[in-house]
Amino acid sequence: MTDAPAIRVTGLTKRFGDRTVVDNFDMEVPKGAIYGFLGPNGSGKTTTIRMMCGLLTPDDGTGSCLGYDIRSESAAIKANVGYMTQKFSLYEDLTIRENLDFMARMYGLKNRKAVVTDTLTELGLLDRATQLAGTLSGGWKQRLALAACLQHDPRLLLLDEPTAGVDPKARRDFWDEIRRLSRKGVTVLVSTHYMDEAIQCDHIAYIAYGKKLISARAQDIPAQIGLTTWRVDGPDLTPLEDELLALPGVEQVARFGAALHVSGTDKAALDKVVAAQKARKTHSWQEKPAELEEAFIYLMATAVDNFAGSTA
């Protein structure tokens, strides 16, 4: 049983009216993994996560979460999953302690008072326990929300864009915490927009228009996309960037420090461009293996906002 995946869903489909929000979706999340769930706005990430923890009933497809059936055993799933919503959804008119206490009661925790006090101490909020949750800043709200869904020691964490609207320092702290939990054996499924967060994940699934485009271990993603990348060093990179983008075969030009990374999926076309550029001898060109960064920029750039696209 130890090697059974934390989540395994097949053919998951959800329709709202005549719009198919999630379409025949398969996914397998290994136990203990940090699994990144990527995709543009409106691509169906939230709906998928909600189906996995039994908040929504799928129109089609089957699946299990922590070994429980997502259709018939949602009560057992809920008791063992920590779900953090996209928007802060604790009670703003309750104090920090009251919120934690409420959640502890919901999960029927033993030694409730001690658990809540421990959580407050860990958060460093013990002296602010009587402050209303609504008065906290974005970063603190996020920490509180995470703490609230960790109190019952869930085996699986579902985080829906947990770091939206949170400052970089708080985001870094947040990810330190996620990795610490992962080391303890907690499986984490996290949806995100941010590339720097996606890089921290062991596995990635990429979804657009409710369909899964890619899912693989993070290091295998660039190869799957099939990007060829060249590194360009030299002076006056900005005009060169504009010039390159207009050429056939160049699909992406990204600045990395003092260099440009030029990528494309059509190797032959890109090679022609590079040969011509090399002949000018103004810059140094070096082929490099495409990395996760380029792959994500590529994925993010090619996908449009799915809300806008769906009406077309």
Next chain:
Amino acid sequence: MSLFSVARFAAVLVKEFIQMKRDRVTFGMMIGIPIMQLVLFGFAINNDPHDLPTMIEMNDASPTARAVLAGMEVSEYFQFVGVVTGQEDGDRALRDGRANFVVVIPPGFERDIIRGLAPQVLIAADASDPTAVSSAVGALQGILDVAVKQSLTGPLQAVAGSPAPFSVVVHKQFNPEGETATNIVPGLLAIILSMTMVMITAVAIVRESERGTMETLIATPVRPLEVMLGKILPYVFVGYVQTIVFLIAAQVLFAVPFTGSRLAFFVGFNLYIVVNLALGFLISTVARTQMQAMQISFFTLLPTILLSGFMFPFAGMPGWAQTIGSAIPATHFLRLVRKVMLKSADMADISGDMAAIAIILAVITTVSLLRYRQTLD
């Protein structure tokens, strides 16, 4: 996995009470509204107004004429505020609102009475506000007969019997003094409970989904029944508090009697609270925002006030309006409360009203359960 956990239910209950306590404005409203409405409606609304401004055109200075005026003044319906000279002056006084009545005593009033000519006392009334003047007019004939009769003494007593020696007897049952408050105050309980229960329940439920907290809530092992009971019970409690405040105020401020069966009141009142909570719950399945929930609640409030028989006599409404009125829970509870408080009713007397409320409750519950299932996904 237990089907119903008392601990989780209690958690929701406690949370709801904390939120209620913290929302000072709403909490104040829940206690303040009954008192404010009671005072406003109880004291301000009077369908049987007294001391209406009256002017006189006096064309006969005889003792009988003066007795007529004295009789009117003693009745307390009329308050003499001045004299007019001639018809034109009188019309103007009515038109500009200085007087609701102008009394014209004709020349030779007493003499004509003695001669048996049945002289006419003209009372010009401003009927643009029929409620204001109707009861005074109704009482007038009686007042005049008595006054005339009493003034004709000694040798004139012989004629006293001839013109119209009777007084109109107005027998106002259950409310002998015709106090509007006695009628309005019990009815007000129906309105106050309907107003606060429906709105607050609807808003409290919609608030969870509007603020997104419903998502956190349903991601926990909590069961829908635990949430619903935990959210609704605090407002049942509020309804109890409102009713207690109300009953005390009705007794202290307006001396409204409570003559009927307390058990009948208690049973009927609980049923009424439940039907209002159900209505609030139904609204919460339709409304997406708290503002919408408020608006829909207000939308139900107007017919409750206007068509239930609270404002206007139910029997006086056209058939279609009575049909609509019959579908409103307040209509039946209003009758129930008036029967119990004023007419010494017991359980048997109110069974019809209870049945009507129970039918409405069944319909509302069925519809809202159907709607609730649809909105879960």
